[in-house]
Amino acid sequence: MTTQQHGNPIAQDEAVVVIVGSGAGGGTTAYELAQKGIKSVVLEAGPWLKPDDYENDEWAAFNQMAWLDKRTTSGGYRITKDFPNLPAWIVKAVGGSTTHWSGATPRFNEHEFKTRTYYGEVEGANLLDWPIELADLAPYYDRAEKAIGSTHRHGRPALPANNNYKVFANGAEKVGYRYYATGPYGTNAEPYDGRPASVQDGFNFQGDKSTAKWSTAVREVPRAVESGNCDLRTECQAVQVTHDAAGRANGVLYLDSDGNLHRQAASVVVVAGNSIETPRLLLMSATSLHPDGLANSSGQLGRNYMRHLTGSVYGRFDREVRMYRGETMAGIIADESRLDTSRGFVGGYYMETLSLGPAFLAAFVDPGLWGREFTEVMEAYANTAGMWIVGEDMPQETNRITLNTAVLDQWGLPVPDVHFDDHANDVAMRTHGYERADMLYEAVGASGTHHTPPYPATHNLGTCRMSARPEDGVLGAFGEAHDVPGLFVSDGSVMTTGAAANPTLTIVALAIRQAEHIAERLAKGDL
Template sequence: MPEGRVDSVLYVDIDGNMHAQKARVVAVAGNAIETPRLLLMSSSPLFPDGLANSSRQLGRNYMRHTTGSVYAQFPDPVRMYRGETMAGLIADESRLDVDRGFVGGYYLETISLGPAFLASFVEPGGWWPDFTRLIDGYARTAGQWIVGEDLPQESNRITLNTTVTDRLGLPVPNVHFDDHPNDVAMREHGYQQGSLLYEAVGAESTHRTTPYPSTHNMGTARMSERPEDGAVNAFGQTHDVPNLFVSDGSQFTTGAAANPTLTIVALAIRQAEYIVEQMRTGQV
């Protein structure tokens, strides 16, 4: 709308037909890759750099959690495939202790994978004979996953690809991520502690697995008190467009060590209550 509010959402159905859904309030929940992609694509003469991007912070400070895994093989079967995929965690290292060589902290979460999943991730690119040794020992294998707080960096960001498009002809997202030296130091400490833990309970051997390409997507439309520092306020309401909200993990300013789902849910509930009050008083 000319006054800088959202009045509808355009979408394409399964047959390729374009539709416009009128809306009084719009909440975007595509998470930390698709949310900035959508807002960056939604540029206009009034918002030439994309919606909610007057700060030029949209898409920046992408976080995914510092990760890695430690697997151990024991003399006897442990049958990790029984029970929950992640049945527990060790929180001892989730604390601020700079004497370890890094800031922030991490969890060690138990991880129980099926044979196919383990074969895909235990040693990417690996093959005979070390790889088969890991798979042959599946019934005697246990695993734990490092989940740590990676530092937000402006250079880690989501941008629009200028040459590659999706099936609708829209630019696909570029995802750029580099580890901060703090992330690397944290991961190495997690590998060390995970290995020591397994050795203390009788493991015959341990194996360190490289991080997954992505885990928990966070950041890219972060909260800020000042409009020039981020995309949304404390309720996920965009600074630039008062009836446009971000309702996912891209609001995060930091990642902490914990899986983000419950925090996303809590923020969404809080945001919903705020929207109801804003609508009741005619603010949106």
């Protein structure tokens, strides 16, 4: 086999839990099962980058880590024009996008699990209540926060405030916001769980060489491998989930780095490839029993793609801010995440501190911008403060992942097409966020602000949503496919709706809960 194996090798004909992907969901699942003595094979499409490998340079790190396989885009959102081959910036490496996530760890609000109930009928939106409630997930949120080491939680201290946060917090106070802090955040303020305290280097999006920031590449995956119960195979691209004559998932076909095809037998299959690659794999796994793709009797597989409402606002000041010093996103205002339909939209959003380096800011500040307006933004870099607006976008059936059979990847497989159009509610929320951010910066003396359109998405959600009824979604309350026994999904695609919060904490909490469920059923002989 031409691949990199880590841990005790498991025979390919031994039916174990096969996990596709090693990010927030897959890495957590492997670790949780390993601690219970349950064997797994983890198939990771990328390499295992170690902290010493990380490039602390924006473009070098991007080219080292990003999922750069071919993709296509369609729809009216600006990514189709500005970044047609990059609809989402995710990582192709062990740890997945936890290696470059910002670290923000807010929980979902109670009402965000019941959006159909609380928001009512929203024209053009495919809203649905989750099959679980906040109370179901609360104990797993506790466990996830302790695993990650979230600041402000369970006695963990807060990170210190950098200049970007000080501008942000002073503005928040002046406009009347009450709920703002430097966290919760997944980077240590002091040594914790074998990881050091932050050195405030600001390289969150490039991989944290110090390991102060949590990722499954630093914590869960190494511990799973060291347990002897996990066989991690890197540079292995999953291409099909197989099932037996009765329709139960029983294996995964995958390609090694040389394109050789292999099959790993499975007692349980857990797909954790993110909200683009997961539906792509299930669509490619169509059989005579499942002609429209595995787990797609509802017709919802690949649909309801969400990427979170995003946009940024940068304020320019007459004195230096140096926003790039310190943690990138260690600042959150939660006031606008409330349930309040009087603002002209349903759902809510967070405001979070953000700093991009000059290279990324030049690329993403406003693609196509040129001339004096562009140079004005760049020349003011040292005097600039920045924030990101992240909020709940509406699930729409027409926003979806499909197979583009006219474009093939390096393996000759159809690439995913990512189709997305903003909902009117998304536009209204983004406009409100821009206005409130302008008010905040103007309240502390900004000489001007600049609104940045949405970046290529990092919060990819939906496409395999959980539902109480099989006709409404792809998965049940524990992430098992309604149609295919033994097939689970453990990533952001399971989310019925997107909420306003950054999703990583919730993905980890759901994965811990799912792993516990799988272990209990394996012990009973139900799987």
